[in-house]
Amino acid sequence: MPVYLHATATAVPPHTLEQKEVARNAQRLLSPRFQQFDRVAGAFETSGIERRHSVVPMSWFDSPHGWAERNACYMAGATELFVDAAQKALAGAGWLAAEVDCVVTVSSTGVATPTLEAQALGRVGFRDDVLRVPLFGLGCAGGVSGAIVARRLALSQPGAKVLVVVVEACTLSFKTENLRKADIVATVLFGDGAAALCLSTETPAGPAITLGTPHQHTWPDTLPIMGWEVEDHGLGVVFDRSIPAFVRSEFAQVAEVAQDRAGLARDGVDRFVCHPGGTRVVEALEQVLHLEQGSLDAERAVLRDHGNMSAPTVIFVLDQVLRNGQSGQMMACALGPGFSAAFLPLNVPAAAQVAA
Known part of the structure; x- marks a missing residue:
């Protein structure tokens, strides 16, 4: 269903x-x-x-x-x-x-x-x-x-x-x-x-965007990479400098597993929709996903106009991609504390009637 x-x-x-x-x-x-x-x-x-x-x-x-x-x-x-x-x-x-x-x-x-x-x-x-x-x-x-x-x-x-x-x-x-x-x-x-x-699960009136089989992955022994530290004044951010290098060394293999879980071929994703944590992370994602440098244009536009908003940022990217009229097989993906990755496939037919 x-x-x-x-x-x-x-x-x-x-x-x-x-x-x-x-x-x-x-x-x-x-x-x-x-x-x-x-x-x-x-x-x-x-x-x-x-x-x-x-x-x-x-x-x-x-x-x-x-x-x-x-x-x-x-x-x-x-x-x-x-x-x-x-x-x-x-x-x-x-x-x-x-x-x-x-x-x-x-x-x-x-x-x-x-x-x-x-x-x-x-x-x-x-x-x-x-x-x-x-x-x-x-x-x-x-x-x-x-x-x-x-x-x-x-x-x-x-x-x-x-x-x-x-x-x-x-x-x-x-x-x-x-x-x-x-x-x-x-x-x-x-x-x-x-x-x-x-x-x-209700079918929309016109061409519809469907969500495929998702995948989540948590790397062991990576708790210090990202998160919050509870301090007297509030929440203190944890950003390890290794994040871009970690993406380059680890992300591609997990992305392949996510595609396998979704029943997609290695070249079966037309558009990765990524959380733009920062310019270095976006560049690392383009590299490991074998994308043309600069192809994650919506990610850069959201980062330019809104910065890193944490969790909602990837949905801002998806919203812009849909507004731009892009279609095909997509994969939303984001990295977060744990250290973890989350993947959600979306099949977007041409002229899909989703309100974005």
């Missing part, structure tokens, strides 16, 4: 952070506190990022903030993003919120209890018996992994309408104390955003 993608949607918060302004403020705030700042400051220009969006204004970063204040900003900003992305996706699919049977919420940048879909339940209009499935800790792989979970839920209850909402407020992790190189990298890369998907 196939599962269909009925709609995609994206949302960003109201505050735009231009990269040049971020670089100036980082120089002012961080260089007195981090002796090696000038050695890594060039990354602001070479990151491929021109702007990102944030749940808080630029002035918020001038002052220190503790856990409670950061999480309060997360709760407020992430709830607004959830509502925006969910409503856009439902409108695109032609669904009423009261028709949704299951909501999968993916987020790893704050703590929400009750969870975000409960915070937004009345505003969006979900039923009081909607199945709530919150997922935490998936990081950058969360967009693909959340869609994989949603696909399985749709298969378990044929005809059910499943909404996936992926929300991250990465910018709230910015700090000025106990700095490490990873904190500077996060300041260069991170943005906030949300994305949503509508999935069901």
